[in-house]
Amino acid sequence: MSNPGHDGGSRGGSGGRNGGGSRGPGGRGGKPGGRPGGKGGDRPNRSDRPDRPGRSGRPGNPGRPSRHTSGKPSGRPPRRPDDAPRPAKRDRYTTQIDRVEPLYLKTNTYFAQIAGGLEELGAKELASLGATDINIINRGMDFKADRETLYRINYRSRLITRVLAPVHKFRAENPEALYLETKRIDWTNIFRLDQTFAVFANLSHSNIDHSHFASLKVKDAVADMFRKRYRQARPNVDSDDPDLWIALHMYDNEATLSIDCSGGSLHKRGYRQQAVDAPIQETLAAAIIEISGWDGKQKLYDPMCGSGTLLSEAWIKAGNIPAQTLRRKFGFMMLPDYDRRVWVKVKFEEENKIKLVRGGLIRGSDVDPKAVKMTRGNNARLPGGDELIVKTKDFRDLPDMENHLIVCNPPYGVRLMKDEDMASFYGQFGDFLKQKCKGSQAFIYFGDRELVGTVGLKASMKMPIRNGGLDGRLVWYELY
């Protein structure tokens, strides 16, 4: 299977019923017809859900037909007044169309997206969470999972960006084919009229080569499918925080439509409410901790912690905390086979694995007091996270820290410290590592690979990893 994921694809958010990307009744801020239990709450099983509009007979009370009063039978049946009950018609919605059965239901196969270069690590993580038949593809992995495993992966994974459930795969040489095949899916079995949706697309080597256009085609097909069933009514589009994300991937005119069963990128953990100018992405920070081989026993220190992402990801690992412990709404809750009891069980089991993080195990500092405050506030959202030790300090004034794991993402010229002499700054950082961190291992992420040479230390490994579009390097120094 080619990669049905996307990176930097386009979102088909425009053209909602209330205008482009408008927030519908299922958006934030009160859902009149929302799920019981409030926004993002657990969803009842399909059989428990209230009836959907258009499925339960005709609107309005037909009442009692008025009678003709002339007293004389006319020989013809009396003309039926407008509000009289009409003869039952064949239900034109339930009979005909050859509907598509969601692909993932037949195969139990999903696709996990991950940053390029981290596929091997991602495959290991998937296996540790119970996935089977893992097959590495560029920037992702196909895998098989039962429902419990799928929920666990979304809840726990620290490295994966998103999990997609393929619904339909087909050839689409032209926009018409894309539209018609998308319309064959019974979207009303996946989301309700009062919920919102958005489409993102990623295309390559295909006749349709404009991702925004393709996502609009998909959006139109979904809306028209609803319109047909619900007397012109259709769900709204919400490009920021929809109830349902639909992913279109096209390669070589082969289209895959999937449901994002994470419900928005998993790098959004919820703990980082404030950030410095150039924060590292959460999934990348987690990957750095993983690549370092840290087992949660050795002391870990970040001497330029910024908003504390590396420290928080270390905290999540050491505390065995599900990375999405703060997320309330997952895309898998929209799947037709969503089972709330299984989700409650998974959540309960995984929460019970959370451990206390040993005092002083994870520490950090930054020269900027505002950054230190952010780190404290962010980490405090994690279980036990208010115990983190973080101080305002220039790394040049730190005491010796032997036999530590040093993780760090120093500033770089693109966004920070534009006027400073970066070479001399990095030279001083190299001196700090060499003189004060004896017996330690250091894993330093350089946002600008040109700066690696200015540290003046011999590297044991250099690994290219991109962060926010920057071609960065993760470098390992063994300090004796």
Ligand SMILES: C[S@@+](CC[C@H](N)C(=O)[O-])C[C@H]1O[C@@H](n2cnc3c(N)ncnc32)[C@H](O)[C@@H]1O
């Ligand atoms: C790229 S940011 C770190 C971002 C961080 N990894 C995050 O995810 O939020 C670099 C940080 O280095 C800090 N810094 C710059 N010079 C420093 C120094 N001499 N000592 C300590 N921290 C310093 C800055 O204040 C900034 O917060």
